[in-house]
Amino acid sequence: MSHSLGTSQNPLRVAVIGSGPSAFYAAEAYLKQTALVVEVDMFERLPTPHGLVRGGVAPDHQKIKSVTKVYDKIASDPRFRFYGNVEFGRDIQHTDLVAHYHQIVYATGAQTDRRMGIPGEDLSGSHAATEFVAWYNAHPDYRDLHFDLTQTHVAVIGNGNVAMDVARILASSEAELAVTDIADYALDALRKSRVTDIYVIGRRGPAQAAFTNPEIKELGELADAEVIVLPKEAALDPLSQEMLTREPDRTVMNNVQTLQAYAQKPPTGKRRRIHMRFLWSPVELIGTERVEAIKIVKNELQLADDGSLRPRATDQTEIIPVGLVFRSIGYKGVALPDVPFDSKAGVIPNQQGRVINPATGT
Template sequence: MRHIAIIGSGPAGYYTAEAAQKKFGDDVHIDIVDRLPVPFGLIRFGVAPDHQAIKAVSERYEKVALSDTVRFVGNVSVGCDVSVSELQDHYDAVVLATGAPNDRKLDIPGGDLPGVVGSAAFVGWYNGHPDFADLNPMLGGRHVVIVGNGNVALDVARILAKTPAEFGGSDIVSHALNALETAGTEEVTILGRRGPHQIAMTPKELGELGHLERATVRVDKNDLPELGEDALLEPGMRKAVTHLREFAAIPEAFRADKMISINFNFFAAPTAIEGDGKVERIRIERMQLDDELRSEGTGETYDIACSMVISCIGYQTPPMDGVPYEHGRGRFANVNGRIVPGLYCVGWARRGPSGTIGTNRPDGVNIVELIAEDWAVSTGAKAKAGREGLDVLLHARGVDVVTFSDWKKIEQAETYRARDGAPREKFVRVEDMIAAQK
């Protein structure tokens, strides 16, 4: 019997477990270890709460979790309760599927002022992540600036602009819903260093902005390339840019009844955030594209008065003791997912924050193939204790492990306490999660 430990219970972790099941069958035991008592990682805490259809992929992961060869080991912090090297002692393969939960720093003057928030923190706040339950973002001002031109920026803008009724059917947590209901937001400005043809936004997410009850979208038609240039884009991008053109063509008379304006500022790079002890304005430099479509400054600047800046410029994987790390790329050092034989990484921990949820499925398959290759040349290796060895270690350290059946009790309690129309009301404190499954 071989033993695999997967660190992280998000999409990368479960797709890797699924691939290992198919590859090795009953000849392998798989433990999925997570520092939180609840599984599914990015699906629970990263996917927007009003995108319940995407969150439904967790049903696939549950089928994997309920099989005889897979076990969820929740409420266990790798690096605190147990080290990576200790896991290597007990398992034939250790796979780091920790994702990239940390914000990339907005490295400009004033980037640490109160009122500057990273998207991991803000998204975690409205999705009920225990790390960000006490965030208390500055939502009292009229103008919020979002830095970034990807789907996360769109999610944040949409959440800021929705009415309480538009959150019907979502699992946004109550503390965020209440704060957003009383927010003073009148304008949301999305900054992008380059132009409409360089966005990293998908058509569905862009199109959603056009259907918000109290918000209108503004795009400066002068920022749009000539219409004929759209033909050079791949179909998805062309459809996304078509949405931007439609936004630019909205007549002013239609905008009059809208309470919130979502403004796209292209060719705009933040250079400083200023204010007396808190965010009061952000300075922007106008950009242009060089012959290789890279952005370069023009020297022309302007200011936007605002009370909050949300940085959506990417994420990075936190380092772990004893694991080689690429600081410049914010991920574990690896070759196609192999760190060293016996230690691997998958998903964002391997490649950085890129791709969709589905991208993690072939990634998991590839990692399992690497594991099989390494096992093929180590057939005489000494048998390892696997989950039995881990259980002895955790018991001796007094770690209160949460199993998948325990999680189902937590889930049942969250469903029971849901507000009308919502699928659940998440616990946002680890101690409340633990209490719910007792």
């Protein structure tokens, strides 16, 4: 006799691939179904769960990391099982899963970063910011990387939260890092760091920066570092000013105010400086074997068809001597074997979350 799906005789069996926030919230949504009996198995390629909450979120942001308590509660449900060290595509295949599960959730994150696509990007000393992040967070795949912290000048490309994290960790004092759960080897390397100047380079202006107000304020609270903003770069261009007047946005206004306050502050002579540079894009990493400088081009903003303000390069350039570059300009997913993939967008094609074949749309 066959039993209907989602009953105790025939539970809905769900496989979740990955164990970051998306995976846990998906598992929770299944387990909360009252009309269905559900069993959830989670498969993670690493031995430990929690994805980028463990390997991405900065070690000095323990409050954010404490979200894992919610995931532990979900994992304590007797209908939930976790399988660590199991990689989809290596240890288990799509055919295995469809044979044993009614539904599969792909929650493997955005595992690769977008490249700048400029000459010199592959020189020694040029890194994805996420490699540095994974290294200081003790990710097993990255713990053996080496970053040349004997360099004094560093460029961080991007204005998002990852760029802010990297700038802050590089600028933090030993005492500030010692109280975090940063990897011991990273603490040791950062303790010996000779970094003095960190250039955070954003392609648009202060009003378009993706960082939050607490993130930009945090940089100004570091013991050994000060934030430097050029008054002319903190000032809003006419298009941004007009947009902000038309559509006031509290976060943007707070960010602009904070940056303008930094621009007014006289130098304090701290050991390290974080230079926030706005409306510049990298065009070349200069060096023979390793990065010796970065060439950047000044942008101006123009109104795009979708109503947003986009950067357009001018003919003004600047060369900043730097020995290390961390790029953080966006992330995308990687293809999983036997699962449709949109390589241009870097996502699994889907309709409201349901995986579709892009050729047929079903």
